[in-house]
Amino acid sequence: MTDKVLMRGTHVIAESAIRSGCRFYAGYPITPQNELPEYMAEAMMAIDNATFIQAESEIAAVNMVLGASMAGARAMTSSSSPGISLKQEGISFLAAQELPAVIVNCMRGGPGLGNIAPSQGDYFQATRGGGHGDYRSIVLAPATGQELADFTARAFDLADRYRSPVVLLIDGMMGQMMEPVVPPEFMDEADIPYRNWILDGARGRPSRIIKSLILDPAKEEEHNWKLYRKYENITKELQITEAYQIDDARLVVMAYGTAARIAKGAIKRVREIGLKVGLLRPLTLWPFPARAVEDASRFVKEFLVFEMNTGQMVEDVRLALKHRSEVHFYGRPGGVVSTPDEIAKVITSLYYRLHLEEEQ
């Protein structure tokens, strides 16, 4: 058993990655995630077969990760919003070539250079693929230190299982926050599943090709449908949510990551004054947990989506609800972090405006 330790979020991810068998990291400095590569640089020095590279750009970093993945390593890169834009080329190639890799996006205020404050402005970019072509990445949205640990380990497993890039979507607040965490157990590298597709030299077997160029449109279509079926499977198998006090709720707040923690604080406050409000928190953003939203809509008619952007996940909530319930939105973009009190006021005002206090 591993003991509980007090660690900041970026360090939790780095340590958990190493324990999960990550043996290749490449990245380029950008705030607010620099402590992640810094931790990797130090920790990987102590591991014989581990490679840390401070790359010349995010483009180079993600393409190094792609090479390491081809060669059979568990590989990871991390960055923050502007750097993630540069990584989209590589993420599209990872998806097309069906290569596992873990990409951490410690989101900051944008667009452009924006700022280094916590934001959720990259939801669309992460959940819609982000790069060119018809693909998706698995997107995980942990919200606590412990979830950072568990989901980092899980990210590597999912990347391997589905041969797909997996994005850990966090923000600077989560990256900096110190919390008690039980890191995952050290993985025995022998337990990493055997891959019969890697490039390690054609000794005693036919030579292999990993590529994404498919000139024949009929074959490219076939490849797209193959990826699509994989995405369908993932959508069936991997929808994760946390439901908090929704059993008697008349209003359900939907939020993820840091926003969900703020929302939870707000819900605790409004519960004290008797408002029946719950939280439905997606932990997978792609696939979006439409099932849980649909289930909740059977008994809840009002939803409030709270995001640290101008309204991105709200579109997925609307799609999942198919007009069965009303969807309201409250957002603070640009790196503004709401307080639980502020959200409690928003919830309260909406609650009374909708007459939810009255027994119907």
Add this chain to the structure above:
Amino acid sequence: MSKPVFHRPKYLKDAPFHYCPGCGHSIIHRLIAEVIEELGIGEITIGVPPAGCAVLAYDYFDVDMGEAAHGRGCAVATGIKRILPDRIVFSYQGDGDIAAIGTAETIHAANRGENITVIFVNNSCYGMTGGQMAPTTVLGQKTTTTPGGRTAPLHGTPIDLSQMIALARGSVYIERTSVHSVRHILKTKKALMKAFTAQMNGRGFSLVEILSPCPTNWKLTPVEACDHIEKEITKTFPLKVIKDEIDADRQGPP
């Protein structure tokens, strides 16, 4: 019974090349395959083909091949080599690929002294996309995007990437050769031998720049194209060993 003097190299698949008649890529493929065979490294070699006319190189080389995005060959090769340091890793890149979009990846891989071998095919244009100006296009050369010929004030002068790479301390061997004549083809093979051997001995970053005819986009016959290399291109890109520090006593690369 006569002894065969010419055969398909072991590590070239039995597939017809798609390259235009007189194209240098075919010759260069064959040379690489011969070198891999002669060095006995076919089962431990991993190649990284580019975006460019040689994008289908994986259909020809019978070794493991992993495609890189346009210009990222050296980054992908870095990732592979760091995970499998006892394998032989080469990237195959055109002049647009390596000297325009992939400049940063190439210079920094060289500077880190990545123990990989880069084959840089310089045909002074973007072959695959229809013959546009490349950073290596020589002054006066007409391309689809320099219809009046390349001029220094408008387009800058041709870039000498190999010289730039030579400045990177991690590079150990850089030679510019050509495949426009039998003599030069044989010299190119020697250079490739040297580059791969340097990697096998863990010496660091090696690169062979090969001047290569593109008769199609130069709008010349294959013979004229070879002549053009001899008379024109080599004026801007003289054939020579640009750097040889293979045997120099130096701090070992990773």
